[in-house]
Amino acid sequence: MKILPSAESTFAAPSPAPIKEDSKILLSSPHMTGNEMKYIEEAFRSNWIAPMGPNVDKFEKELANYTGVNAAAALSSGTAAIHLALQIIGVKPGDRVFCASLTFIASANPILYLGAEPVFIDSEEETWNMSPRALRRAFDDALSERKLPKAVIVVNLYGQSAKMDELMAICNEYRVPVIEDAAESLGSRYKDKASGSFGKFGIFSFNGNKIITASGGGMLVSNNEQAIQKARFLSSQAKDDAPFYKHSEVGYNYRMSNVLAGIGRAQLEAIDDRVEARRAVYKRYEEELADLPAVSFQPEIEGSFSNRWLTVMLLDPEVTRVTPHRLKRALESDNIEARYVWKPLHTQKLFETAKFYRHEGKVPVSEKLFKYGLCLPSGSNMTYDEQTRVIEGIRKMLV
Ligand SMILES: *Cc1c(COP(=O)(O)O)cnc(C)c1O
Numbered sequence: 001m002k003i004l005p006s007a008e009s010t011f012a013a014p015s016p017a018p019i020k021e022d023s024k025i026l027l028s029s030p031h032m033t034g035n036e037m038k039y040i041e042e043a044f045r046s047n048w049i050a051p052m053g054p055n056v057d058k059f060e061k062e063l064a065n066y067t068g069v070n071a072a073a074a075l076s077s078g079t080a081a082i083h084l085a086l087q088i089i090g091v092k093p094g095d096r097v098f099c100a101s102l103t104f105i106a107s108a109n110p111i112l113y114l115g116a117e118p119v120f121i122d123s124e125e126e127t128w129n130m131s132p133r134a135l136r137r138a139f140d141d142a143l144s145e146r147k148l149p150k151a152v153i154v155v156n157l158y159g160q161s162a163k164m165d166e167l168m169a170i171c172n173e174y175r176v177p178v179i180e181d182a183a184e185s186l187g188s189r190y191k192d193k194a195s196g197s198f199g200k201f202g203i204f205s206f207n208g209n210k211i212i213t214a215s216g217g218g219m220l221v222s223n224n225e226q227a228i229q230k231a232r233f234l235s236s237q238a239k240d241d242a243p244f245y246k247h248s249e250v251g252y253n254y255r256m257s258n259v260l261a262g263i264g265r266a267q268l269e270a271i272d273d274r275v276e277a278r279r280a281v282y283k284r285y286e287e288e289l290a291d292l293p294a295v296s297f298q299p300e301i302e303g304s305f306s307n308r309w310l311t312v313m314l315l316d317p318e319v320t321r322v323t324p325h326r327l328k329r330a331l332e333s334d335n336i337e338a339r340y341v342w343k344p345l346h347t348q349k350l351f352e353t354a355k356f357y358r359h360e361g362k363v364p365v366s367e368k369l370f371k372y373g374l375c376l377p378s379g380s381n382m383t384y385d386e387q388t389r390v391i392e393g394i395r396k397m398l399v
Pocket residue numbers: 076077078079080103104106107155181183184204205206207217218
């Protein structure tokens with residue numbers, strides 16, 4: 001018997017395609033290479049399911065190589081790396097630490113863990129990072145009060161390096177060590193030196209939204225190998241060298257898992273591609289929004305190379321009445337995630353009693369950047385069409 005297709009199946013009108021919601025475009029989502037499982041399987045095969053292990057050792061060496069420093073310690077987070085850097089420098093309760101104001105809270109929380117006093121430094125307009133002028137004034141005051149800071153935490157926001165030459169010169173003059181928070185700037189350079197390699201310590205983060213990720217994790221780097229040895233010691237409960245459990249100082253459980261280090265290793269192999277992709281995302285935004293007089297972007301100063309972790313734009317209030325808040329909401333309704341610029345730490349309730357040094361003029365630069373800035377989707381895995389959607393969403397509001 002011949003089986004004929006039924007009339008219905010042949011001639012029925014095609015059912016209407018379900019209305020396809022545009023999928024959500026995220027700010028910065030993890031971008032796997034495909035090699036991660038290889039290193040994870042290695043960890044499983046050898047049963048190194050632990051903090052420490054061969055992936056951790058290799059990840060440390062590979063990252064130290066990539067950034068051109070002598071040594072690195074893989075840790076559970078970037079925040080842990082800042083905490084250990086401050087501890088090794090010898091920050092004690094009541095000590096002062098200078099810190100950039102325009103940054104994620106993680107830059108400054110470890111100052112509080114140690115009972116120290118944060119003093120916040122404004123941004124300058126050219127890099128959006130720590131103002132050398134404001135830093136100079138903060139040092140002048142600290143000197144006359146006879147209470148110099150124990151450390152200065154400089155941040156390279158959204159991938160753009162701070163003016164490291166000027167900042168290092170001031171800190172060196174007072175012999176105060178610098179911690180370079182390069183959580184957002186892996187792959188960036190300043191005068192042909194890797195971001196994160198300038199201070200006594202540099203820190204990186206491999207949180208899920210960073211340019212490369214280990215799902216979570218961080219790295220402390222330094223040219224001082226002894227200091228990194230000390231970090232490894234402190235991050236694994238400060239166990240003295242003895243046949244029994246011997247402890248003579250406070251320690252932490254801050255080591256990176258050998259499984260997660262496997263993810264990190266595969267990700268690091270792709271860092272240059274990721275930087276290129278994010279820079280291409282930035283370039284397209286810049287080109288396709290160039291005719292809008294209200295729009296400008298975080299600059300890339302001469303002599304620096306930004307990984308463009310996030311493309312951040314500013315809306316000029318003298319040209320448009322559209323605020324970042326309104327634009328963010330409009331993009332949200334198109335299923336596009338945008339985020340505010342970090343809210344300056346000197347304006348946070350947590351730090352309401354902290355001192356603050358502004359760059360110049362009445363309104364702090366960091367507050368202006370917060371008020372008029374918006375971070376755009378910038379993932380290295382964004383498609384061309386996704387980016388077109390973001391660009392159209394912005395143009396709809398601003399043209
Ligand atoms: C992400 C980030 C950190 C903290 O890193 P974690 O790994 O999430 O602890 C620190 N500083 C800045 C500027 C960051 O963006």
